[in-house]
Amino acid sequence: MLDEKKKDEFKAKFGKQLGKIKNDKKLTFRNIAKNCDLDSSFISKIEKGTENITLETILNLLYGLNVQPGELFDFCIELNKDDIRK
């Protein structure tokens, strides 16, 4: 149901959104890192879309970026059109 491609796409979109916020706020990786106890190179990899991070790390990012969850996840994915649900 969920192939590697879709997973990779999701991580890539998440990373892209992270990068967008980072650039909008004129932050650097080391800058964010200082505010959320994460290694800057790790954040760089997240932005690249190569990491499958957890909720706790997401929370760290929210603090580092100073944004709400909805802001970091403000992007769309493809959902099954044939999947009927209310």
Place this chain on the structure above:
Amino acid sequence: MLDEKKKDEFKAKFGKQLGKIKNDKKLTFRNIAKNCDLDSSFISKIEKGTENITLETILNLLYGLNVQPGELFDFCIELNKDDIRK
């Protein structure tokens, strides 16, 4: 900077949001599970807030719930008021 309490709160809020969507759509755990290749007991634990899930599992949930990322993360956290940033 991020203590266990804040992490637990975040997971709890996420679980609550999952539960809200599940109830709104009148879905069951086994129901969601069938649509996203996850074990129903695992989803139950996520709703309880005891699991630190990854982006890939989040994607599974999005498919299982048939919602967009922003919908699942439509809740607020406390951010540092003294943390000045643009």
Place this chain on the structure above:
DNA sequence: ATTATTGTGGTAATATAATACCACGTTTTT
């Protein structure tokens, strides 16, 4: 022209997430 900062890839060790079960008491349906 020098210095400082930035993004980035690599890595080894440790911690922990994911998976796939079972079992059971409690509703809900039939």
Place this chain on the structure above:
DNA sequence: AAAAACGTGGTATTATATTACCACAATAAT
């Protein structure tokens, strides 16, 4: 009243996320 479906806690194994580094080329600031 019987059967089916539900939420839920437990668990052992396997896979992988996290952490904390280093190093370096490219860019920006002094």
